[in-house]
Amino acid sequence: MSDIKFNTIEEAIADFKAGKMVIAVDDDDLENEGSLLVAGEFATPEVINFMATNAKGLITMPISEEVARQLGLEALIWQGSDGEPSVSTVSFDKADAPTGISAQDRSATVIAATKADAKPEDFRMPGHMFPKVARQGGVLKRTGFTEAAVDLAVMAGLRPVGLCCDILDEDGFVGKLPDLVEFAKKYDLKLITIADMIQYRRKTECFVSREAEADFPTHYGHFRIFGYCIMELFNNRAKELFQSSDIVNVAYEVKAYSIALKDNKLHLFLTWLICPEIFNSNLNTCNKYLLVIIIIKVKSKS
Numbered sequence: 001m002s003d004i005k006f007n008t009i010e011e012a013i014a015d016f017k018a019g020k021m022v023i024a025v026d027d028d029d030l031e032n033e034g035s036l037l038v039a040g041e042f043a044t045p046e047v048i049n050f051m052a053t054n055a056k057g058l059i060t061m062p063i064s065e066e067v068a069r070q071l072g073l074e075a076l077i078w079q080g081s082d083g084e085p086s087v088s089t090v091s092f093d094k095a096d097a098p099t100g101i102s103a104q105d106r107s108a109t110v111i112a113a114t115k116a117d118a119k120p121e122d123f124r125m126p127g128h129m130f131p132k133v134a135r136q137g138g139v140l141k142r143t144g145f146t147e148a149a150v151d152l153a154v155m156a157g158l159r160p161v162g163l164c165c166d167i168l169d170e171d172g173f174v175g176k177l178p179d180l181v182e183f184a185k186k187y188d189l190k191l192i193t194i195a196d197m198i199q200y201r202r203k204t205e206c207f208v209s210r211e212a213e214a215d216f217p218t219h220y221g222h223f224r225i226f227g228y229c230i231m232e233l234f235n236n237r238a239k240e241l242f243q244s245s246d247i248v249n250v251a252y253e254v255k256a257y258s259i260a261l262k263d264n265k266l267h268l269f270l271t272w273l274i275c276p277e278i279f280n281s282n283l284n285t286c287n288k289y290l291l292v293i294i295i296i297k298v299k300s301k302s
Helices: 009-017 045-055 065-070 103-113 145-155 177-187 194-204 232-242 265-274 283-288
Strands: 022-025 034-039 056-063 075-079 085-089 092-094 123-129 131-133 162-167 190-193 208-218 221-231 252-260 289-298
Touching (some): 009 022, 009 034, 009 145, 009 194, 022 145, 022 177, 022 194, 034 045, 056 145, 065 131, 092 103, 145 162, 145 194, 162 177, 177 190, 190 194
Parallel strands (some): 022 190, 056 131
Antiparallel strands (some): 022 034, 034 162, 056 162, 075 085, 085 131, 092 123, 208 221, 221 289, 252 289
């Protein structure tokens, strides 16, 4: 463990929103590597030139799955160094970029990709920008720099597109944490950890939502049935979360928990029956959630 002082996630979000670059590392281990991140909407020629000149690593473009589909980018799946599948796409340029490789052309490509009305015809493939697709769930699902860039953009209220560049040391080797600290000081940049991002998201976001409730009369008595959805990344904590007493109204007596496991027929049926709004006639949407059914017996009045 190091005694290096990192910036807060709130500070990093503020800088991201203001168009400034941020350095992210995994955690405070001295051997960890780091990347320079910036929101795609602020990928100016000056920013790209700074990354190429000072960070010196490969410049990639983290994007969300939604943006990848919007731009019609073909996925290329490969095995990451962490053993997790990593998704890149075909490289691309803005269709009218003269060369594609200049800082000005790369800036134009990235900024065009951030537009809400961007479409595949606006670009040509292959090109000189290298999109990487962030896992749905961000750093809570995969602790990568791609996910960190997209998460920071979203938390800053920006489009889920970023720019990422690995930082190399003066000899061309991958920079370690002491090098990154000096880099941050030299260029007055915020330095954060993905570990802190994970904690921040867990504290500030809600991952459980009540989607529906209904009367549930049975031969054994009168019940109320509640349907909750949990993001897939928290499936393994479902029982722990739903045994928390603060979600159960004191007017009821808990009689049963019924947890419908992802992808089985019972889950699909209950999703359709209790939460048709998330079923949407598409079985693929069910893969994003764990549906938890809580059945509570109404206490009879004395």
